[in-house]
Amino acid sequence: DAGITQSPRHKVTETGTPVTLRCHQTENHRYMYWYRQDPGHGLRLIHYSYGVKDTDKGEVSDGYSVSRSKTEDFLLTLESATSSQTSVYFCAIVSGGVDNEQFFGPGTRLTVL
Amino acid sequence: EDQVTQSPEALRLQEGESSSLNCSYTVSGLRGLFWYRQDPGKGPEFLFTLYSAGEEKEKERLKATLTKKESFLHITAPKPEDSATYLCAVQAGGKLIFGQGTELSVKP
Numbered sequence: 347d348a349g350i351t352q353s354p355r356h357k358v359t360e361t362g363t364p365v366t367l368r369c370h371q372t373e374n375h376r377y378m379y380w381y382r383q384d385p386g387h388g389l390r391l392i393h394y395s396y397g398v399k400d401t402d403k404g405e406v407s408d409g410y411s412v413s414r415s416k417t418e419d420f421l422l423t424l425e426s427a428t429s430s431q432t433s434v435y436f437c438a439i440v441s442g443g444v445d446n447e448q449f450f451g452p453g454t455r456l457t458v459l
Numbered sequence: 460e461d462q463v464t465q466s467p468e469a470l471r472l473q474e475g476e477s478s479s480l481n482c483s484y485t486v487s488g489l490r491g492l493f494w495y496r497q498d499p500g501k502g503p504e505f506l507f508t509l510y511s512a513g514e515e516k517e518k519e520r521l522k523a524t525l526t527k528k529e530s531f532l533h534i535t536a537p538k539p540e541d542s543a544t545y546l547c548a549v550q551a552g553g554k555l556i557f558g559q560g561t562e563l564s565v566k567p
Contacts, residue, residue, distance in 0.1 A: 377553070388559040389503070389546065396553065404554065436502050446491055448555060450502030 349373045350451040352437050358457045365424040367454050369437030371417075377440040378420040379448065380404075380412060382433040389436065395420055427458045461486045461551045465558035472537055472565050480532040480561045482547030491550040492530050494523050496543045497560070503546055506532075537565045 349372035359365050369378060380392040381404075391404030393412040401412050409431060413421045424431055437451040464483045472478055484492065491510055495503035507516045509525040516523050520541065522533040532545055544562045548555040 379555075386559065389548075389555075389557040391554055391556075394554065438502075445505070445508040446550070447493060447505040447508055449505065453500075453502050 350437060350439060350449060352435075352451040352454050354454060355452065356455045358459065359427055360459050361428055362426050365427050365456065365458075367422045367435055367437075367456070369420045369422070369451060371420075371439050373439075374417055375439040375442065376417075378414065379438040379440075380410075380420065380422045381436045381438065382406065382431075383436060383453075384433050392422065392435075427456075429458050432456060432458045461549065461556050463547055463549055463556050463558035465545075465547050465561050467561060468559065469562045470564070472534075472563070474538055474565055474567050475536050477533070477535045477537070479534070480545055480547075480563070482530040482532070482558055483528060484530070484547075484549045485528075486549045486551050486556070488551070489549060490552075492525055493548045493550070493555065494530070494532055495546040495548065497546055498543050506545075534563070537563075539565050539567050541565050 351370045353368045377396055379394040381389045383389050390406045392410050395401045395414045411423045435454045438448040441447050462485045466481045491508050493508050494506040497503045507523040512527045514525050520535050524531050542565045544560045546560045548557040
């Protein structure tokens, strides 16, 4: 599982509240990613990071911010959650191996009421 | 615009009935095509990376092939445990662009 954990695994919140999801890795990988997965849309990239304090936007970044103050943690924040942000959120890292594959965490199911 | 389209959206097979899943892509400068398997409630699990047209890779009952416009995931004599959603993605720059997936169901 490439040592990736996500917390919380499930969260229910109300519209307008701030929410922070955490991705933690134990193997010092440089690249980390946040995706959301919705029926009919597949996996879509929200933000990614290529090093400490180095981040960039993906295709669905509006309403989300990220921070990476240390290599092992990549935080995704919804400043003011909306119902359209109800989704399953996955964190991923790049292995750095010959296949250059991304390994995914177990996911966080977020429901915004 | 970089794009990935998978077909069919859903596929139902009988155990032992071989078939193929399709992944069509348009991308400027393909740097890799990836296949993943995803079980319900879990994150995607890496299967294969293909880099150039003509390349093939195999793993148990699965074989992935790549042309300049599409990739196929061939499933030979599938078993019920092969039931899952199969995702295709292309690497464009430092990012992966995913298709919507094919949900495979294999009945005994």
